[in-house]
Amino acid sequence: MIEGVRGxxxxxxxxxxxxxxxxxxxxxxxxxRRPDKGxxxxxxxxxxxxxxxxxxxxxxxxxxxxxxxLFVLPALVFFCTFVIYPLxxxxxxxxxxxxxxxxSTWAGIDNYVRxxxxxxxxxxxxxxxxxxxxxxxIPVAAGLALATLIRTMxxxxxxxxxxxxxxxxxxxPLVAAGIAWSWMYAQTxxxxxxxxxxxxxxxxxxxxxxxxxxxxxxxxxxxWVLTGLCTILLLTGIGKIDTSLYEAARLDGAGWWREFVxxxxxxxxxxxxxxxxxxxxxxxxxxxxxxxxxKGGPGTSTLVPGISIFRLAxxxxxxxxxSAFGIVLLALVLLAVLPIQLLARERD
Numbered sequence: 027m028i029e030g031v032r033g034x035x036x037x038x039x040x041x042x043x044x045x046x047x048x049x050x051x052x053x054x055x056x057x058x059r060r061p062d063k064g065x066x067x068x069x070x071x072x073x074x075x076x077x078x079x080x081x082x083x084x085x086x087x088x089x090x091x092x093x094x095x096l097f098v099l100p101a102l103v104f105f106c107t108f109v110i111y112p113l114x115x116x117x118x119x120x121x122x123x124x125x126x127x128x129x130s131t132w133a134g135i136d137n138y139v140r141x142x143x144x145x146x147x148x149x150x151x152x153x154x155x156x157x158x159x160x161x162x163x164i165p166v167a168a169g170l171a172l173a174t175l176i177r178t179m180x181x182x183x184x185x186x187x188x189x190x191x192x193x194x195x196x197x198x199p200l201v202a203a204g205i206a207w208s209w210m211y212a213q214t215x216x217x218x219x220x221x222x223x224x225x226x227x228x229x230x231x232x233x234x235x236x237x238x239x240x241x242x243x244x245x246x247x248x249x250w251v252l253t254g255l256c257t258i259l260l261l262t263g264i265g266k267i268d269t270s271l272y273e274a275a276r277l278d279g280a281g282w283w284r285e286f287v288x289x290x291x292x293x294x295x296x297x298x299x300x301x302x303x304x305x306x307x308x309x310x311x312x313x314x315x316x317x318x319x320x321k322g323g324p325g326t327s328t329l330v331p332g333i334s335i336f337r338l339a340x341x342x343x344x345x346x347x348x349s350a351f352g353i354v355l356l357a358l359v360l361l362a363v364l365p366i367q368l369l370a371r372e373r374d
Contacts, residue, residue, distance in 0.1 A: 113356075120350035125343040137350035147351060150322075150329040151358070153241060154310050157330065158362075160245025161252060161309035166301050168249070169256025170294075174286060176257070177264050189261070192254040200251065204318030207247045208234060211319075234320050240327045247315050252308065256301050263297035264290060299370035306362050310355065331355045 120137055124130035141147050172192065179185045195203065210216040211233040218230035233243040267289065275285045291298075313332030316322060322329040322337075331351060338348035 116349040116352055119346055120353055122346045124345045126339070126345045127343075130346070133346055137347045138354065140347060141351050141354050146326055146329070147331075147334055149326045150331050150334045153326075153328065154312070154330045154358075156241060157245050157248065157309040157312060158306055160242070161248040161312070162302055162305040164249040165252040165256045165305060166298065168253045169260045169301070170290075172253070172257045173260040173264055174290060176261055189258060192257045194254065195251045196254045198251075200314035201318050203247060203251055204315045207250075207315075208319045211243055235324055237324055237327045240320055240324060244316055244319055244328050247319070248308065248312065251315075252305055256305075259297050259301060260294055263294045267293040295370060299366055302366050303363050306366070307359055310359050310362065331358075 119130075121133055121135075122130040123133045123136075176185060176188055179188075212218075213230070213232045217233065218227075221227055221230045231239065233239050271289045271293075272285060275289050280288065311332055312330050313336070316328055316330055316333060317336075320328045322333040332355075335348045335351050335355070338344045338351065
């Protein structure tokens with residue numbers, strides 16, 4: 027009976043069994059949320075649009091840029107007023123014949139042609155090139171020797187006094203130095219007196235009045251003025267060289283000359299390049315010392331471009347030619363200095 031009841035209930039259970047569940051419907055896609063008032067509106071590609079306000083970092087960068095230009099502005103105004111504007115004006119004047127007062131006439135390149143064909147102007151350029159020996163070669167060589175010698179001295183009063191005495195000519199005005207040396211070069215000056223006292227009186231002469239001695243005499247004044255600067259700068263450069271390099275050279279048995287060539291000179295490359303640049307410019311643009319001692323004489327033996335430009339502009343009233351000669355002098359300085367700078371950078 028129990029089996030009959032079970033058999034009777036089985037079909038009912040089969041009917042009551044749930045059918046296999048169908049695939050559940052996909053949930054509806056969520057509607058895009060509208061941005062709240064505090065959110066940024068979505069831009070293209072879903073990226074937020076930039077707000078009207080800049081970031082604090084950008085404001086700080088702009089503020090620093092403005093402050094930097096405010097610091098640079100006074101020097102920039104002076105540079106443009108006293109360097110750039112006169113240079114542009116000189117270039118413009120160089121293409122005219124003008125006496126500085128009346129009307130000017132177009133000259134084209136005639137002034138430049140005259141600079142390279144006038145014997146007197148060419149002599150002034152040659153004299154300036156000769157002065158490079160006295161203003162550059164002698165001071166740099168003497169500065170290397172003196173700096174190496176002072177380095178071997180023990181720190182003390184004597185070394186300090188030596189540095190002070192060597193640098194003293196650099197702080198003396200060139201006009202005062204020229205006047206003092208013109209007195210010393212006179213016939214009864216200090217130099218001839220010293221020569222007479224040591225039995226070399228036959229060498230005494232008026233050094234600045236001789237055609238063959240005036241230019242070397244003036245050049246030695248420049249050597250005296252620039253030697254102190256070269257010595258102090260090179261001495262500072264030697265102090266930056268690692269002392270272990272000198273110790274290694276000594277352990278290898280290097281003498282003072284080998285030590286100087288292999289350690290000191292390579293370590294002073296930058297300082298030497300700076301000194302050569304400064305002294306070459308001083309030689310090519312020399313004016314003060316020569317004007318106070320010889321004024322370019324006797325004849326044209328000490329004539330340099332600075333004196334020639336001064337004469338052309340203020341005594342001969344040839345402003346156009348003086349401007350052209352000034353531009354040529356600028357080009358000459360650049361041609362002499364730029365290779366030195368490029369060579370120093372390549373070696374670095």
